[in-house]
Structure formats: structure tokens, C-alpha cells
Amino acid sequence: MGLGIVDILLLTLSVLVSAVIGLYQGYVGRRATPEGYLMGSRKMRPLPLAMSMMVGTVSAITIMGNAGEMYAYGTQLWIMDLGILLALVIIAKVMIPIIHPMEVVSLYEYIEKRFNAKWLRQATVVLQLVGGYFFMGFLLYPPSIALQAFTGLDILLNIFIMGATCTFYSAIGGVKAVVYTDVFQALVMLAGVLAIVIIGSLNVGGLDVVWDIAYHHNRTELFNFDLDPYQRHSFWLCLCLGFFFALGSYGVNQSQTQRFFSTRTVQEAQRVLYYAAGGMVLLRGLIHLSGLAIYAHFYKCDPMAKPGAEEPAYVVILYVLTVLTRVPGLAGIFVAAIYAAVLSSVSTQLNSMTALLWADFLKPHPFFASWSDVKAGALQKVLVLLSGVVAIVLGLVVSMLGRSFLRALFAINGALSGPLIGLFVVALCMPWVNLKGASSGFLISIVLSVWLAFGQLLTQTKEPYLPMSQESCPATNTTVDSVAIQTEEVNNVHAIYGLSYCLNSFLGVVICILVALIVTLFTGTNSKEDVDRRYVNETAWRLFEKWTLIQGRESLIKKVLRRSASPSVKEDGDAAGRGAV
The missing domain is CATH 1.20.1730.10 (Sodium/glucose cotransporter)
Incomplete structure (x- = not known):
């Protein structure tokens, strides 16, 4: 009708x-x-x-x-x-x-x-x-x-x-x-x-x-x-x-x-x-x-x-x-x-x-x-x-x-939204991350997320439906074959492409944040003067203020090495002083 x-x-x-x-x-x-x-x-x-x-x-x-x-x-x-x-x-x-x-x-x-x-x-x-x-x-x-x-x-x-x-x-x-x-x-x-x-x-x-x-x-x-x-x-x-x-x-x-x-x-x-x-x-x-x-x-x-x-x-x-x-x-x-x-x-x-x-x-x-x-x-x-x-x-x-659109839509949407979410998380909650780190994380996350989404769509087969029946259908003898078709095992796919599409956006966020932190680690964190406090979550800003190690424009690795080396330097200085006496 x-x-x-x-x-x-x-x-x-x-x-x-x-x-x-x-x-x-x-x-x-x-x-x-x-x-x-x-x-x-x-x-x-x-x-x-x-x-x-x-x-x-x-x-x-x-x-x-x-x-x-x-x-x-x-x-x-x-x-x-x-x-x-x-x-x-x-x-x-x-x-x-x-x-x-x-x-x-x-x-x-x-x-x-x-x-x-x-x-x-x-x-x-x-x-x-x-x-x-x-x-x-x-x-x-x-x-x-x-x-x-x-x-x-x-x-x-x-x-x-x-x-x-x-x-x-x-x-x-x-x-x-x-x-x-x-x-x-x-x-x-x-x-x-x-x-x-x-x-x-x-x-x-x-x-x-x-x-x-x-x-x-x-x-x-x-x-x-x-x-x-x-x-x-x-x-x-x-x-x-x-x-x-x-x-x-x-x-x-x-x-x-x-x-x-x-x-x-x-x-x-x-x-x-x-x-x-x-x-x-x-x-x-x-x-x-x-x-x-x-x-x-x-x-x-x-x-x-x-x-x-x-x-x-x-x-x-x-x-x-x-x-x-x-x-x-x-x-x-x-x-x-x-x-x-x-x-x-x-x-x-x-x-x-x-x-x-x-x-x-x-x-x-x-x-x-x-x-x-x-x-x-x-x-x-x-x-x-x-x-x-x-x-x-x-x-x-x-x-x-x-016509297979629902999973495709979620996969592509996740690939495009994940990098954006990651960038906003960095912006709102990580004031020490610099521009180089944030932009690198954003751009690399886009590339990897889109690659993952299209890899999934090209390699993953349709998941089998839950059991279905035609027992009351008039004049049909295809029930067994139909169910067998619907319960066919999914082919093995690449370890990455086989991940559930539910994780696409999450992975994009994680990639963006990790790359942003790593690049900032090598290129130098922000100082308090580099960021307007109004644009950062208050709790994250208080952490930024208290933890001096993540302040300043110097590479975080250099800061850690210098701090770890400073006690021995002090000891050498003391020993030299005692020898002079």
C-alpha cells in the first residue's frame, strides 16, 4: 500500500x-x-x-x-x-x-x-x-x-x-x-x-x-x-x-x-x-x-x-x-x-x-x-x-x-570531529601547550584519523545480524540458508582497521593530545605571559601556576636535565670550597 x-x-x-x-x-x-x-x-x-x-x-x-x-x-x-x-x-x-x-x-x-x-x-x-x-x-x-x-x-x-x-x-x-x-x-x-x-x-x-x-x-x-x-x-x-x-x-x-x-x-x-x-x-x-x-x-x-x-x-x-x-x-x-x-x-x-x-x-x-x-x-x-x-x-x-550509510557516517564523523575535540581540550585545559604543539597535534590527528576511517570502510565487512527467522512466512524454504548467510563470520582485517568504529573519535582526540604534548616537550612550554587566563579552565590554570616545571619557553627536557644535574654541580662546588680551605 x-x-x-x-x-x-x-x-x-x-x-x-x-x-x-x-x-x-x-x-x-x-x-x-x-x-x-x-x-x-x-x-x-x-x-x-x-x-x-x-x-x-x-x-x-x-x-x-x-x-x-x-x-x-x-x-x-x-x-x-x-x-x-x-x-x-x-x-x-x-x-x-x-x-x-x-x-x-x-x-x-x-x-x-x-x-x-x-x-x-x-x-x-x-x-x-x-x-x-x-x-x-x-x-x-x-x-x-x-x-x-x-x-x-x-x-x-x-x-x-x-x-x-x-x-x-x-x-x-x-x-x-x-x-x-x-x-x-x-x-x-x-x-x-x-x-x-x-x-x-x-x-x-x-x-x-x-x-x-x-x-x-x-x-x-x-x-x-x-x-x-x-x-x-x-x-x-x-x-x-x-x-x-x-x-x-x-x-x-x-x-x-x-x-x-x-x-x-x-x-x-x-x-x-x-x-x-x-x-x-x-x-x-x-x-x-x-x-x-x-x-x-x-x-x-x-x-x-x-x-x-x-x-x-x-x-x-x-x-x-x-x-x-x-x-x-x-x-x-x-x-x-x-x-x-x-x-x-x-x-x-x-x-x-x-x-x-x-x-x-x-x-x-x-x-x-x-x-x-x-x-x-x-x-x-x-x-x-x-x-x-x-x-x-x-x-x-x-x-x-x-546504501550502507550508518556506520560510514559515524566513521567519517568520528575522523573529522576527533582532531577538533582534541584541539579544544588542549586549548581549554592545557595552558602550557604551545602553538607548535597544538597545531602539530591537530594536523597529524586529521591525517591519521581520516586514514583510519577510510581504511575501515574499505576493509571491514558487514557484521552479521542477530538470528532471524522465516518460520511463519508463506511458502518459503530459505530459512536455513538465509540465517547461514546472515551469521557468516566477519573476515579478518588489519589489526588497526578492525577496531570498532566507536573508537574513531576517541583515537583522534588521543593522537591530537599526545602529539601536542610531545612537540611541546621538545619546543618549550608556554609561560604565563603567553596565555590569556580568561581562555583557560580555572582548575587547569591553577595547576599551571603551581607547577613551575611546565612554565617558561625553554624545552621541558632541558629543564629536567638541568634540575637533575644541579645537585651534583652544587656538590662539586662545595668540595672545591673545602679543598681551598
Whole structure:
């Protein structure tokens, strides 16, 4: 079954409401300054900003991919949410009190001020732009496949429609249009995921039955404490994945930090993160439950047990087409949720890419220094439009790469975010590290992290699914062969490439910090005069003040050698004195 009239009307209404919000915000803020266009004049309220943050990273990939993960591999990935919560608290307590008072537009202005190096700031911006644009390509492609199944429209046409829609309202209304559209889209996403959870639970006899079926078919793994770094998921791997995913997405990523920088005070910025944390736990929890509800429906006649079955994420499409379409409107709500997830995530990226291009490259240039607010505002709208075109093109490029996208997205995202997290950790918490050390760590970490990510994608095979059955499927005799195919052993790969993708970002952080410390060890630590105390965590600064060994511009090795040699020198001097007497 396809979408009915009611479904199509609800989907159309959802897209139109998003466009109308953009038009309204564009009209209300038609005289906004460049900072007002990008930052809402730093007067926005915490709750809508928190809802925008919540859906800005909960994309259509999350809805389909995480539900498919629960379906095919079990609930261990759910532990990722604990890591996310821990990281959000750290961002609120450590990062926001230092950077929010600076009233920056571009997050990476902090890097320039901390290390007094404009080129390092621009290097971080380039990395963020590259990652952000490719991320938009990933955001547009997977849901376009789902929408093709629901609407019958070609994949490329769906990419264009979604990209053009969010580019339109993002360009007209600026950050306020993005945020308030996200609020509406958050409600649509909640409704769409709830539709699966409620209908799926009712159809099998309740949520307790859903969990019971998952439990008896090995889908409810949460506390696998195995320390093996080569397995797909464990408690520790998922905790690590969630922690560094959140640091990368909410701590060092312009698209999300721009949200809490748009508030009046540090306390309001912290509330944005706390509210967003609660919303994410709710929304992500419902997405995970939806995967279990879908499994409870299919577990006796599993479409994933067939040879050549699609990526697990696409079982969500099959469920909506076979179950939700029976009730007029429900499938339309879910498809609207997919659209909402795409629009919210892409529009967030478009707004942040524009902020980076303007604040880091164009505004400092003498040619634009004398531009009026009107001309600068017009240029920012053009930048959003151009970024939207790039996003659409990259969505078309990603469509040529195949359909196994969830692990690929996490692997590449980890490779690009790890070096940035490492650089910010050094900047915030290690005042003795000099520019040579920080920049060397950052650049080497990028090279090694990207090499690791692509090595993994090129060598690792698909992990086997948990056992699946076709025992109740009509007229089939392929159950044994299908299960054998799905439980085929993973080929041995290189010792490094075989590491779980959950560790990618963590390894990037470790490489960046270690290289930064080693280079600083040989080239000389900072003195207190080299670093502005305002840009460093207070506890780290007190340690820096007390430990004189890590102060000064001399090589730390020379300092240690000199100190170790000084007692013998003193003894020789004393002996010479005694001999003279």
C-alpha cells in the first residue's frame, strides 16, 4: 500500500508550515543586522533553542538507522545516550563559561584568541566546512530512498525538494526561522515515531510484549562489559561513542554551539543544553523502542533473513508501508517526520556554514569591512542559497556511494570531529601547550584519523545480524540458508582497521593530545605571559601556576636535565670550597 489522500495532505501541510514559518520570520526580521540574522541578536529563549538542538542532530538517519540497529543488532547502542548526557554536562560546566562571554559568532574565533594564530582558526573552519557540507549530503540521501518508497518520486527529485525547501526558509528567515521551524518539526518527529511505537505495541499486545519478544530473541543486550575493542558494540564502546559524538556535535561544532551562543547569559546557555539533553533522551528512546516494535511485528517472518536484504534501516520503510498505511493519516505523519528530520538537520547546517563563511573569511576582509548591514545581510542570504546548492549536489554524489550509510557516517564523523575535540581540550585545559604543539597535534590527528576511517570502510565487512527467522512466512524454504548467510563470520582485517568504529573519535582526540604534548616537550612550554587566563579552565590554570616545571619557553627536557644535574654541580662546588680551605 502507498500513501492515501489523508497521508499526502498531512505531509504537504507539514512542508508548507515549515515554509510559512520561514516567510514569517523573514518578514519580521527583514531589517535584522548581520548578527541578528545569524545569532538572533543573542536574545533567544532557551526552550526553543533546546528543541532546535534536539532535532538538529536527530536526523532522518537517526530515525531509520537507530531503529534498524535495534532491529538487527539489539539494544546495546542505547547506552550511547549515557555518554551523550555526560558530555553535555561537561560542555555546560567547562566550555560555556569560558566561550559564551566572548560573544563570538564563529566558535573557532576562540582558537585564534587562545593560540594567537589566525591560520589555525582558519584551518579548523576549513575542516568544519568540509565535514558540514558532506554531512548535508549524507542527510539528504538516505531519507530520499524512504521517500521514494512512500511517494513514488525519484530519489534525485526528493533530494532536490528537501534541499530546496530548507534552503528557501533558511535564507529568508535566518537563525530564527531555523529555530522556530525546528520547534514545529520536533513535534512532527515525536508524533511520527510515536505512531510506530503505539501501533506496534497495540498490535502485539502491549509494550511489555514488545520487550518480552525482544528479550527472548537476544535483542535486549545493554551491559556487555567485554573490553574487546574489535567487537561492534559493548557497554564501553557505546559509552565512548556517545560521549565523543556529543562533544563533537554540541561542543566543537558550529551548527550546535551557535544555538547556545544566541542566548543572553551563561546560565541561559547552560539551560539550553540541559533542556536539550532531556528532549534527546525522550526522542532517541522512542526511536529505539520503535525498532523493537517493528521487530515484534516481523520476528516470525523476517524480511531481513532473505539473501540480499537491504540495510536494516529500510525495514522501517517496509513496516510503515505494510502496517501504518492501514490507518489513514499515520503513514503521512511518519513520512512528515522523515521530512522534518531532514529539513531541521540540513537547515541547521546551512545556517552554521553561512556563519563560518561570513565571520571567518569575508567579514575580516577589507573589501567587506565598509559594507552596510543591509548589504551584509543580503550577502548572507546569498551564502545560504549557495550552500544549499552545494548540499544538493553532494546529496547527489552520496547517492552514488551505496546504501550502507550508518556506520560510514559515524566513521567519517568520528575522523573529522576527533582532531577538533582534541584541539579544544588542549586549548581549554592545557595552558602550557604551545602553538607548535597544538597545531602539530591537530594536523597529524586529521591525517591519521581520516586514514583510519577510510581504511575501515574499505576493509571491514558487514557484521552479521542477530538470528532471524522465516518460520511463519508463506511458502518459503530459505530459512536455513538465509540465517547461514546472515551469521557468516566477519573476515579478518588489519589489526588497526578492525577496531570498532566507536573508537574513531576517541583515537583522534588521543593522537591530537599526545602529539601536542610531545612537540611541546621538545619546543618549550608556554609561560604565563603567553596565555590569556580568561581562555583557560580555572582548575587547569591553577595547576599551571603551581607547577613551575611546565612554565617558561625553554624545552621541558632541558629543564629536567638541568634540575637533575644541579645537585651534583652544587656538590662539586662545595668540595672545591673545602679543598681551598
